[in-house]
Amino acid sequence: MTYTMAELKVFENWYDKAGVRATPRRLTPQDRDVLKHFFPKHLIPHLNHPLVAAQEAPLRRYVEAQHLYQWLNFTAEFEVSVVLRATQRIADNKSGLELSRRLRMDAFKICVDENYHALYSMDAVDQLEHRSGIKSLDYEFQPFLARLDGVADAHPDHRRLVQLLQVVVFETLITALLNDVPKDTGVITLVRDIVKDHAIDEGRHHAYFAEFFKHLWGQLSTSERRLVARLLPGIVVESLQPATRSARAALRHAGLSDDTVTTVINESYDRVSVLNGIVHASARTVALFEECGVLDIPDGLDAFARAGFPQASAH
Structure with missing residues (x-):
């Protein structure tokens, strides 16, 4: 099946509606708003572990703040x-695909959006450190990037293709965070505002990259399709791995013993729970692949089934 990419209309009003064009710099109010939660508790598995829940409030608040900082630091690094x-x-026009001028211009708009998302993520960290008095721990993005890029290690001639697949996967995921945080009035207003702004922009990006994948798939050779079908489950899984490295660092820095930290992480991020979360967050992404015929390829079907995706098991 060959796909012709439709000319998307979601970017027609970009100059008026994009966050970088239409929204002011989000600021932390100079009042007690900063005493609200840094992040919704139900989105921080290790904070809900009994060994952490039993700790004093200042320790729990510190762990909560570090989780937000980790997410903001990750966002800034990942976008760039x-x-x-x-x-x-x-x-x-260096993707290796045939793309219209308009679609390339839309990609430039996404580049502007993503740079702005990185900027206001780091701006939020700076503001919240100053207002709350809780400093962000150092964040290392390289281990995550190494695992994500490692999916292509056995296929060095296809690194450019894998990088295109990475952005398709991540930009079409639907996570609870973008929906839940803006609605939670118990969360610091600055955090709610930037997540809401981010979600609006990501709606356009989701539409773009869903169509982009159809166009990419339509231009692949048979052998390339088989390779892509084999690689996609690994890209999805690596994109959605929980940030246990940062969680460990926060818990240790908060004063918990190494044994306690290991117990909290292992029990909060057990394999079954993590896989269930990945399957849920990637449901629309995998449905896109299924629509395009990725799961009709035996290699793809087997790869997704081995990775634990129910769509593949149902075939």
Whole structure:
């Protein structure tokens, strides 16, 4: 099946509606708002573990703050190191695909959006550190990037293709975070505002990259389709792995013993729970692949089934 990419209309009002064009700089109010939660508790598995829940409030608040900082730091790094890396190639006509001028211009708009998301993520960290007095721990993005890029290690001639798949996967995921945080009035207003702004922009990006994948798939050779079908489950799984490294660091820095930290992490992020979360968050992404015929390829069907995706098991 060959796909012709439709000319998307979601970017027609970008100059008026994009966050970087239409929203002010989000600021922390100079009042007691900063005493609210940094992040919804139900979105922090290790904070809900009995060994952490039993700790004093200041320790729990510290762990909560570090989880937010980790997410903001990750967002800033990911937007620049992964999303921009691939999207700039699309914009510069270096993706290896045939793309219209308009679709390339839309990719430039996404590049602007993602740079702005990185900027206001780091701006929020700076503001919240100053207002709350809780400093962000150092964040290392490289281990995550190494695992994500490692999916292509056995296929060095296809690294550009894998990078395009990475951005398709991540930009079409649907996570509870973008929906839940803006609605939670118990969370610091600055956090709610930037997540809401991010979600609005990501709605456009989701539509773009869903169509982009159909176009990409339509231009692949038979052998390339088989390779892509085998690699996609690994990209999905690596994109959604929980940030246990940062969680461990926060718990240790809060004063918990190494044994306690290990227990909390192992029990909060057990294999079954993590896989269930990955399957749930990637449901629409995998449905896109299924629509395009990825699961009709035996290699793809087997790869998704081995990775634990129920769509593949149902075939």
